[in-house]
Amino acid sequence: MSTRAPVQPSADAMAPETAGAKRGSGFIRFWKAYGLSVLFALLLLGIWEFCIWFFHVPKYLLPSPSGIVLAMKQDWSRYLLPNLWPSLIEVLVGFAIAVVAGVGLAVVLHLYGPLRRALYPLLIGSQTIPIVVLAPILVILLGYNLLPKVVIVALICFFPIVVNGLDGLRMVDDEFIHMMRTLDATRWAIFRKVEFPGALPSIFSGMRVAATFAAIGAVFGEWSGASEGLGYLIQASTPNLQTARIFGCILLLTLIAMALFGLVSLLERLVCPWVSRGGSM
Amino acid sequence: MGAATAPDPENQDVGIAFGDVRKAFGEVVALDGITFEVARHSRIGIVGPSGGGKSTLLQLTAGLLGPTSGVVSVEGETTEKGRLARCAMMPQRDLLLPWRSALDNAVIALENHGMSRRDARTKTKPFFERFGLAQFEDVRPAQLSGGMRQRVSFLRTLMAEKDVLLLDEPFGALDSITRGQMQEWLLGALGDVPRTVLLVTHDVEEALLLSRTVVVMSARPGRVVTVLDSTLPTEGLSRREIITSPEFVALKEAALEAIE
Numbered sequence: 001m002s003t004r005a006p007v008q009p010s011a012d013a014m015a016p017e018t019a020g021a022k023r024g025s026g027f028i029r030f031w032k033a034y035g036l037s038v039l040f041a042l043l044l045l046g047i048w049e050f051c052i053w054f055f056h057v058p059k060y061l062l063p064s065p066s067g068i069v070l071a072m073k074q075d076w077s078r079y080l081l082p083n084l085w086p087s088l089i090e091v092l093v094g095f096a097i098a099v100v101a102g103v104g105l106a107v108v109l110h111l112y113g114p115l116r117r118a119l120y121p122l123l124i125g126s127q128t129i130p131i132v133v134l135a136p137i138l139v140i141l142l143g144y145n146l147l148p149k150v151v152i153v154a155l156i157c158f159f160p161i162v163v164n165g166l167d168g169l170r171m172v173d174d175e176f177i178h179m180m181r182t183l184d185a186t187r188w189a190i191f192r193k194v195e196f197p198g199a200l201p202s203i204f205s206g207m208r209v210a211a212t213f214a215a216i217g218a219v220f221g222e223w224s225g226a227s228e229g230l231g232y233l234i235q236a237s238t239p240n241l242q243t244a245r246i247f248g249c250i251l252l253l254t255l256i257a258m259a260l261f262g263l264v265s266l267l268e269r270l271v272c273p274w275v276s277r278g279g280s281m
Numbered sequence: 282m283g284a285a286t287a288p289d290p291e292n293q294d295v296g297i298a299f300g301d302v303r304k305a306f307g308e309v310v311a312l313d314g315i316t317f318e319v320a321r322h323s324r325i326g327i328v329g330p331s332g333g334g335k336s337t338l339l340q341l342t343a344g345l346l347g348p349t350s351g352v353v354s355v356e357g358e359t360t361e362k363g364r365l366a367r368c369a370m371m372p373q374r375d376l377l378l379p380w381r382s383a384l385d386n387a388v389i390a391l392e393n394h395g396m397s398r399r400d401a402r403t404k405t406k407p408f409f410e411r412f413g414l415a416q417f418e419d420v421r422p423a424q425l426s427g428g429m430r431q432r433v434s435f436l437r438t439l440m441a442e443k444d445v446l447l448l449d450e451p452f453g454a455l456d457s458i459t460r461g462q463m464q465e466w467l468l469g470a471l472g473d474v475p476r477t478v479l480l481v482t483h484d485v486e487e488a489l490l491l492s493r494t495v496v497v498m499s500a501r502p503g504r505v506v507t508v509l510d511s512t513l514p515t516e517g518l519s520r521r522e523i524i525t526s527p528e529f530v531a532l533k534e535a536a537l538e539a540i541e
Contacts, residue, residue, distance in 0.1 A: 175372055176378075178340070178372070179370060179372050179376050181345060182343050182345070182365065182369050182370040182443075183389055183390040183393055183437070184390060184393045184441065185393045189392075193389065193392075197378070274380045274423065275379075276423070
C-alpha cells in the first residue's frame with residue numbers, strides 16, 4: 001500500500017496540467033472536432049455558388065451564398081437586427097420555462113408513482129397533436145403578443161426534457177439505492193444525493209434536443225400572428241420574392257439554435273464535471 | 282418477537298441467525314432451508330457457486346428483503362426495518378458516486394445521520410491516513426485505482442457505525458495481486474474494530490482467510506451444504522503464512538469437496 005503514496009503528487013497535479021494543455025491548444029482541439037464538417041460545409045457552399053453562376057439561376061429563385069451574405073449586410077440594421085431580438089427573446093424565455101417545468105415535472109412524476117402512471121400516457125398522447133395546429137389557437141387564446149410565442153416554444157421544448165429526465169431518474173441502478181438504504185438514507189436523501197445527480201447527464205441531453213427545436217417553435221408562433229420576429233420577416237418577404245432575405249433569416253435562426261445548443265453543452269460541463277466525454281456535439 | 286421458532290431473539294450474543302429460511306421469487310426458489318448462527322462480533326463467510334442465492338442471502342440479512350418463510354435475526358432484530366438499522370452493506374461493485382470526491386463518498390452515512398458535511402469530513406479524514414488513502418481525499422473516484430476505490434467503499438460502510446457489516450464479494454472486481462493485498466489489509470482493518478461481519482464470496486480461500494466460520498452453499502436453490510469452523514491461528518501471521526499452512530490447505534480441500 002505504501003508504494004502507492006509517491007504516485008499521489010503526480011495524480012494530483014494531473015488536473016491543472018491537462019486543463020492548461022487544453023487551453024493552449026484550443027484551435028487544434030476545435031480543428032480536430034469540427035475541421036471536417038467545416039471543410040464539408042465550405043465544399044457544399046462552393047458547389048452551390050458555382051451552380052448558380054454556371055446555370056444563371058435568377059436571384060429570386062435561389063440566391064448564391066455570396067448573394068445572401070451581401071443581402072444580409074444590406075438588410076442587417078433595417079430588417080434583420082430589429083427582428084432578431086423578438087425571436088431571440090421568445091426562444092430564450094420559452095426554453096427557460098421548458099427547462100424549469102420539464103425538470104420539475106420529471107422529478108414529481110418520478111417521486112410519485114401513481115401520478116406518473118396517470119399522467120405519462122397523457123403526456124405522450126399530447127405529443128401527437130401537431131404544434132402547427134396548436135399555434136393559431138394559442139394566439140387566439142393568449143393574444144397578439146409575445147406570450148403565445150413563448151408558450152409555443154416552451155411546449156415544443158418541454159417534452160424531450162421531461163422524457164429524458166424521467167428516463168435518467170429511473171435508470172439509476174437499484175444497487176445504489178440498496179447501498180444508500182443500508183447507510184440510513186431517507187427517500188429524499190436518495191433522490192438528492194444519488195438519483196438527481198445521476199440523472200443530470202440525461203436531463204442535459206434532453207435539453208440539447210430541446211435547444212434544436214426552440215427556434216422552430218418561435219417561427220410557428222410568429223407565423224400564426226405577429227408583427228415582428230424572424231418568422232414574421234420570412235412570411236413578409238415571401239410575396240415580394242425577397243429570397244436572399246429569407247435565407248438570411250434562416251441562417252440567423254440556425255445560429256440561435258446552435259448557440260443555445262452550445263450554451264447547454266457548456267452548462268453541462270460546468271454542472272457535471274465528472275462526466276467523461278468522447279467528443280461533443 | 283418471542284415466537285418459538287425464532288432462534289433466541291432475546292440473546293444479545295447472537296450476531297446473525299437464520300432459522301429455516303426460504304426465499305422464493307415467484308416460481309424460482311433462491312434459498313431453501315437455510316439455518317446457521319454466528320456469535321456477535323465474529324466473522325462468517327458464505328461461499329458457493331454463482332447464482333446460488335448468495336446476494337439474496339445478504340439482502341435478507343440487511344433487511345432489504347423479507348423471507349418467504351423462516352426467521353432472519355440480526356442481533357435479535359427480526360423485522361426488516363430493525364435489521365436495516367443494524368446492518369451496513371459494502372456492495373460488490375464499489376458503487377462510489379462519481380460526482381463526489383473520495384472523502385465526500387465516505388461521509389455519506391454520517392450525512393444521512395444528520396451530521397453536517399464539514400463535521401463528517403473532519404471525523405472521517407483520520408481514517409484516510411489509516412487506510413492508505415491520505416492525500417486522496419479530494420480526488421474523484423474515477424482517478425483512483427481499483428484497490429483504493431474498494432478501500433473508500435469499505436470506509437463508507439464502516440462510517441455508518443453499524444454493528445454488522447455485510448460484504449458482498451468485496452474484492453471480486455480486482456486482479457489477483459491487488460486482491461491478495463486487499464485481503465491482508467481487510468484482515469488488519471477488521472481486527473481494529475469489533476464488528477459482526479458476513480462475507481459473501483465465491484472464493485473459498487478468501488472466505489477461509491477472512492472468517493472463522495464458513496458456510497458452504499449449493500447452487501440454486503441455495504442450501505447449506507456444510508459449515509466449517511476454522512480454528513487456525515491467524516494472529517500475527519501474514520496472509521502467505523496462513524494460506525500455505527497445512528491446516529489451511531486441508532480446510533480448503535474440505536470446502537472445495539463440499540461445493541462439488
